Amino acid sequence: xxxxxxxxxxxxxxxSPERKLRAGLELFELNRALILATLKxxxxxxxxxxxxxxxxxxxxxxxxxxxxx
Amino acid sequence: MNVLDVxxxxxxxxxxLNAGYMLVGSLATNLYGIPxxxxxxxxxxxxxxxxxxxxxxxxxxAYRLDNQMSFESVTLTSRRVLTHTETGFLIEFFELSEDPHxxxxxxxxxxxxxxxxxxxxxxxEDVIITKLRWAVTGKRAKDALDVRSVLAVQRTSDIDAVYxxxxxxxxxxxxxxxxxxxxxxxx
Numbered sequence: 001x002x003x004x005x006x007x008x009x010x011x012x013x014x015x016s017p018e019r020k021l022r023a024g025l026e027l028f029e030l031n032r033a034l035i036l037a038t039l040k041x042x043x044x045x046x047x048x049x050x051x052x053x054x055x056x057x058x059x060x061x062x063x064x065x066x067x068x069x
Numbered sequence: 070m071n072v073l074d075v076x077x078x079x080x081x082x083x084x085x086l087n088a089g090y091m092l093v094g095s096l097a098t099n100l101y102g103i104p105x106x107x108x109x110x111x112x113x114x115x116x117x118x119x120x121x122x123x124x125x126x127x128x129x130x131a132y133r134l135d136n137q138m139s140f141e142s143v144t145l146t147s148r149r150v151l152t153h154t155e156t157g158f159l160i161e162f163f164e165l166s167e168d169p170h171x172x173x174x175x176x177x178x179x180x181x182x183x184x185x186x187x188x189x190x191x192x193x194e195d196v197i198i199t200k201l202r203w204a205v206t207g208k209r210a211k212d213a214l215d216v217r218s219v220l221a222v223q224r225t226s227d228i229d230a231v232y233x234x235x236x237x238x239x240x241x242x243x244x245x246x247x248x249x250x251x252x253x254x255x256x
Contacts (some may be wrong), residue, residue, distance in 0.1 A: 001256065005221075009256050012103045012222045017181050021188075023104035024096050025073045028158065031106060032072075056157045063108060063159075066211075 035059075070131075072158045076110055079151075079160050080188050082127045089115030091178040091189040093163070095215070098200065100181070101193045102218030109159035113146075113175060121149040121162040131155065143206045144168040170198060170236055193223055194233045201242035213245065221253040 012020065032055065039054045040046070046054070076096075083090045091097075094111030114121065125134040128151070135150045144166045151160040165175050174195040180187045191199070197216055204212035237243040 001221075001253075006256060008103050009221045012218075015104070017100050018183055020099050020104045021096060021181075021183055022073060024099040024107040025071075025076055027104070027106035028072050028108060032156065052155070059108065059157045066108070 070153075070155055072153070072156050075153045075156060075158050075160075077184055077186070078128060079110065079112075079124070080183065080186060082124050083112070083119075084186060086119050086123055086127065088119035088124070089117070089165075089175075090119070091175060091191055093191060093199070094161070097190050098196055098215045098219065100190060101196055102215060102222050105218075109161055111161045111163065113163045113165050113171075115165045115175065121151065124162070125151055132160075143203060144171055146171070170195075170202075170240070173236075174199065193219065193227065194229050194236075197228070197233060197246070198236045198240070198242075201237060201245055202240045205240070205242050205245060213249065216246075217249050217253060220249055221256050 015023070035058055036051055036055055039051050039058070043051065043054065080092075090112050092110065093113050094109065095105065095107040096110055099105065099107070114124075121134060125132055131153060133152045133154055135152070139148045139150075140146065141148055141163060146166040146168075147164045149162045151162065152158070153160070165171060174191050177192050177195060178189045179192060180189050182188075197219055200212045200216045200219070203209055204216065233246070234243060237246045
């Protein structure tokens with residue numbers, strides 16, 4: 001076990017249950033923002049609805065990959 | 070709207086319906102281990118008390134309930150999927166099965182405060198037992214990693230070892246439990 005993992009464990013011990021529950025959802029939001037920003041750069045003229053549709057397609061692909069693991 | 074709002078709406082709907090429910094899956098694992106990203110929120114529902122259609126109706130048109138029921142592969146529990154259409158976030162409802170550990174896990178659920186509202190979750194022992202079963206039966210590596218994360222974060226004194234081993238013996242997962250305990254004992 002390396003120092004980075006040990007730090008993650010000690011940080012998790014210091015977090016309240018509510019904070020930890022929120023963290024998983026906030027990470028989803030961070031991923032969503034990163035994917036949308038990438039899609040925007042790849043499709044600079046797409047409107048918000050189109051970008052959201054592309055995001056939903058990308059999310060479905062990610063879920064398929066995860067289910068196959 | 071973000072997925073935190075979505076989770077709050079769903080929990081509020083379940084509480085409004087006085088549903089027998091508990092939050093399971095990766096969000097429940099996050100409570101006891103190192104938080105990681107999740108693409109969905111999984112709930113177990115007691116079919117005697119409520120059903121996914123009632124929850125979906127209460128939540129309204131921002132959500133879409135899939136018509137088709139599917140089955141989880143370890144305990145053959147039925148599953149209905151609700152999608153929040155704007156964010157793509159999935160809410161999966163698993164029907165409480167007759168599986169002995171499923172029933173025990175549900176009866177031992179505890180409530181936590183989440184943004185000033187109660188939310189029902191499994192105990193740490195039941196999260197470990199379920200994830201070990203998935204890791205061995207479902208052959209999913211990420212479930213073993215989740216158990217490792219929980220064992221590393223929790224102190225031994227926080228876990229009822231007798232209860233834990235009783236079920237891992239039943240499920241044939243004690244060997245994996247011991248491997249993961251040995252791997253995390255120095256934290």
